[in-house]
Amino acid sequence: MDGLYVFLTGPALWITFIIFIGGLILRLAYLFGLSRERDRVFYNHMSFSWAMKSILHWLIPWGSVSLRLQPVFSLVFFVFHVCLLGVPLFLLAHNMLWEEAFGFGLWSLPDVWADILTVILIGCAIFLFVRRLVRLEVRILTTLWDYTVLVLTTLPFVTGFLAYHQQGPYEVMLLLHVVFAEILLIVIPFSKLGHIILFFFTRAFIGFEMGGRRGARPW
Amino acid sequence: MENANERPVDTKEIRELLDANDGARIRTWLSICSRCGLCAESCFFYLANNKDPRLSPAYKFKNTLGEMYRRKGKVDREFLRKCYDILWGECTTCKRCSLYCPFGIDIATMISAARAVCYSQGITPEGLARTLDHYREVGNQMGISSEELRDTCEWMAEEAADEVRGLEIPIDKKGAKYMYTINPREPKYYPLDLAMAAQIFTVARESWTIPSTGWDCTNLPMYAGDRALAGQVVKSMYDKALELGVEKILLTECGHAFRSAAFEGPYFAGYPDGKPPLEVVHSVQLFYEYLSDGRIQIARKLEEPVTYQDPCNVSRNGGLWEEGRRIIEYLAEDFRDMSPNREHNHCCGGGGGYIPMGPEFKRRRMISGRVKAEQIKATGAKIVITPCHNCYDQISDLNEEYNLGIKVSSLKEIICDIMVIPDEFKPESQEKHSD
Numbered sequence: 001m002d003g004l005y006v007f008l009t010g011p012a013l014w015i016t017f018i019i020f021i022g023g024l025i026l027r028l029a030y031l032f033g034l035s036r037e038r039d040r041v042f043y044n045h046m047s048f049s050w051a052m053k054s055i056l057h058w059l060i061p062w063g064s065v066s067l068r069l070q071p072v073f074s075l076v077f078f079v080f081h082v083c084l085l086g087v088p089l090f091l092l093a094h095n096m097l098w099e100e101a102f103g104f105g106l107w108s109l110p111d112v113w114a115d116i117l118t119v120i121l122i123g124c125a126i127f128l129f130v131r132r133l134v135r136l137e138v139r140i141l142t143t144l145w146d147y148t149v150l151v152l153t154t155l156p157f158v159t160g161f162l163a164y165h166q167q168g169p170y171e172v173m174l175l176l177h178v179v180f181a182e183i184l185l186i187v188i189p190f191s192k193l194g195h196i197i198l199f200f201f202t203r204a205f206i207g208f209e210m211g212g213r214r215g216a217r218p219w
Numbered sequence: 220m221e222n223a224n225e226r227p228v229d230t231k232e233i234r235e236l237l238d239a240n241d242g243a244r245i246r247t248w249l250s251i252c253s254r255c256g257l258c259a260e261s262c263f264f265y266l267a268n269n270k271d272p273r274l275s276p277a278y279k280f281k282n283t284l285g286e287m288y289r290r291k292g293k294v295d296r297e298f299l300r301k302c303y304d305i306l307w308g309e310c311t312t313c314k315r316c317s318l319y320c321p322f323g324i325d326i327a328t329m330i331s332a333a334r335a336v337c338y339s340q341g342i343t344p345e346g347l348a349r350t351l352d353h354y355r356e357v358g359n360q361m362g363i364s365s366e367e368l369r370d371t372c373e374w375m376a377e378e379a380a381d382e383v384r385g386l387e388i389p390i391d392k393k394g395a396k397y398m399y400t401i402n403p404r405e406p407k408y409y410p411l412d413l414a415m416a417a418q419i420f421t422v423a424r425e426s427w428t429i430p431s432t433g434w435d436c437t438n439l440p441m442y443a444g445d446r447a448l449a450g451q452v453v454k455s456m457y458d459k460a461l462e463l464g465v466e467k468i469l470l471t472e473c474g475h476a477f478r479s480a481a482f483e484g485p486y487f488a489g490y491p492d493g494k495p496p497l498e499v500v501h502s503v504q505l506f507y508e509y510l511s512d513g514r515i516q517i518a519r520k521l522e523e524p525v526t527y528q529d530p531c532n533v534s535r536n537g538g539l540w541e542e543g544r545r546i547i548e549y550l551a552e553d554f555r556d557m558s559p560n561r562e563h564n565h566c567c568g569g570g571g572g573y574i575p576m577g578p579e580f581k582r583r584r585m586i587s588g589r590v591k592a593e594q595i596k597a598t599g600a601k602i603v604i605t606p607c608h609n610c611y612d613q614i615s616d617l618n619e620e621y622n623l624g625i626k627v628s629s630l631k632e633i634i635c636d637i638m639v640i641p642d643e644f645k646p647e648s649q650e651k652h653s654d
Contacts, residue, residue: 038242039242042244066320067321137265137270138254138255141254143254195253198322199251213482213538218318
C-alpha cells in the first residue's frame with residue numbers, strides 16, 4: 001500500500017501534471033495553427049475590451065441575460081465552479097504537500113471551510129446530474145459521456161472527503177482519491193473539460209464578432 | 220430538390236467541404252459544447268413549439284454539422300433530408316443563441332456551414348434554388364434586366380415628380396456620394412418604394428445614384444448554401460461601386476443585405492481582412508442622420524401607438540438598434556417597445572431565407588411566428604415599423620394569422636407620408652394653390 005501511495009503521489013503525479021499541462025498546451029498550439037490558416041475572422045476584428053467584457057460577464061454570478069433567465073441553475077453552476085477550483089487549490093493538506101515538495105504553498109482554507117465547500121460541491125454535482133435527467137432540453141443533448149465526466153469530476157471530492165473523515169478504509173480511500181484526481185487531470189485536456197482554457201478563447205471570439213463588429217453585447 | 224434525390228451522395232465532396240470548414244472555431248465549438256441546454260430558451264422555434272427539446276439550438280447543430288463531422292462525411296441522402304428539415308425549417312440563423320451560450324458558440328455559423336454541405340448535394344429549398352439561376356444569369360434574384368430597371372426608374376421618377384419637384388432617379392452617375400442598392404422586390408412588385416426613396420433623397424438634397432448592375436443588395440445564395448455565388452453577388456456590387464467612384468454603398472430597408480454587404484460578404488468574396496472595399500451604409504443609418512441633422516423635417520408625428528420590429532440583421536447583427544429607435548421617436552408620439560428588444564429581440568420567423576422558401580414552409584413559419592405575434596400584441600401598437608422586407612412580409616402574414624389588427628410599414632412609407640416638403644420642391648400646381 002505504502003509503495004503504491006509513493007508511486008501515485010510521486011512519478012504518477014509528475015506524469016499526470018505533464019499530460020495535463022502538456023495536453024492543454026498541445027491542444028492550444030494545434031488550434032492556434034489551424035486558426036492562422038482558417039479562422040482569419042478571429043484575428044480581423046480583435047478587440048481587447050470586448051474580449052474582457054465578454055469573458056467577465058460570464059464569470060460573475062447572473063452577469064448575463066442568459067444566466068438571469070435560470071437563476072437557480074446559474075447559482076449552482078457558479079458555486080460548483082468556485083468550489084471545484086477553490087477547494088483543491090486552498091486545501092491545507094494539499095498545501096502541506098506543496099510545502100514539502102517545493103518549500104512553498106498557497107494560503108490555506110480552514111479545514112472546516114474546506115469541508116463545508118466540499119459538501120456544497122457534491123450537492124451541486126447532484127443537482128447538475130438530476131437537472132440533466134429531468135430537464136428535457138438538457139436530457140436530449142446529454143450523452144453517457146456527459147454523465148461520466150460529471151461523475152469523474154466529483155469523485156476526487158467524494159473520496160477526499162471520506163478519507164479526511166476516515167470513513168471506510170482510510171488508505172484505500174486516499175489511494176482512490178489520488179487516482180481519481182489524476183484521471184480527472186488527464187481527461188481535462190482531451191475532453192469538453194478543455195473549456196477551462198478554451199472558454200476564454202471562444203468567449204473572446206464572440207466578443208469580437210458580436211461586440212467588436214456590431215456593438216451587440218453577448219451576455 | 221426532387222431531381223437531386225436520385226443522385227447518389229458524393230461523400231468525397233462532403234468530406235472536402237467539411238475539411239475546408241474544419242477550423243479552430245468549429246472544432247472548438249463542437250468539442251466543448253457542454254450540453255447545458257441554456258441556448259434552448261433563446262430560440263423562438265423552441266418557445267413557439269411547446270418547448271420541443273429537438274428545437275434547441277444545440278440539438279440542431281449537434282444533429283447536423285456535428286453528426287457530419289462525427290461520421291467523417293459518410294452520410295446518406297436520408298440523413299441529409301433530415302438535416303434539410305432542421306437547417307432550413309428550424310433555424311433562421313438569427314444568431315440570438317450565441318448571446319445565450321456560456322461559451323459564446325456561434326451556432327448560426329455552423330448551421331450555415333451545414334447548409335453548404337447540403338447544397339453541395341443538390342439539397343436546398345426550391346424557393347431559394349429558383350433564385351440562384353437568376354443571380355447567375357442576370358445578376359439579381361428575380362431576373363430583372365437592366366432595361367427593365369431603367370424603365371421602372373424612369374416611370375417612378377415621373378410619378379414622384381408630382382410630389383417633389385425636380386426629382387430624378389439618376390442611374391450610373393459617376394462620383395455620387397451614395398450608390399443606392401435595392402431589393403428586386405422593389406422594382407418588381409413595389410415600385411413605389413423606389414419613388415419614395417427618391418423623394419426622401421431629393422428633399423435631403425442627397426447625391427445618389429442607382430447602378431445599372433450590381434444593384435441587387437440581397438444575397439439568397441448566402442442562405443441557400445452556395446458560398447461561391449454569394450461571393451460573386453456581393454463582389455459585383457462592390458465592383459460596380461468602385462467603377463462608379465462613389466463614396467459609399469447605401470442599402471435599402473433590407474435586413475440580410477446588411478449582413479451580406481457589411482459583414483459576411485467580404486469573406487465570401489475573398490477579402491482577407493473581412494472588410495468591404497468601401498463603406499456600407501444601411502437606410503436606417505442614413506434616415507437617422509437626415510432626421511437628426513434636420514435635412515428631413517417632420518410635419519406631424521404619428522398619433523397611433525407604434526412599435527419597432529428590430530430586424531435581426533439590422534439590430535443584433537448590424538448594431539443599429541438605437542438608430543432605429545431614435546428614428547421612431549422623430550416619427551411617432553407614442554412609441555411602445557417590444558420586450559425583449561434591441562440586440563435581444565426575437566427573429567420574426569421570416570429571416571434566414573424563410574420568406575423566399577415559400578409555401579412549403581409557410582405553415583411552420585406561422586407557428587414559429589407566434590412568439591413575434593405575442594410580442595407585438597403585448598405592446599398594443601397599431602403600427603409596426605420595420606426596415607426589412609422579410610420582416611415586413613412575415614409580420615403582414617402574422618397580422619392575418621393572429622388577427623393582430625395592425626398596419627405594417629417601412630420607414631420610407633412613413634417618412635414620405637409625414638415629412639415637410641420645402642417650398643422649392645413643392646410641385647408647381649400645389650405652390651400656386653398655396654399662394
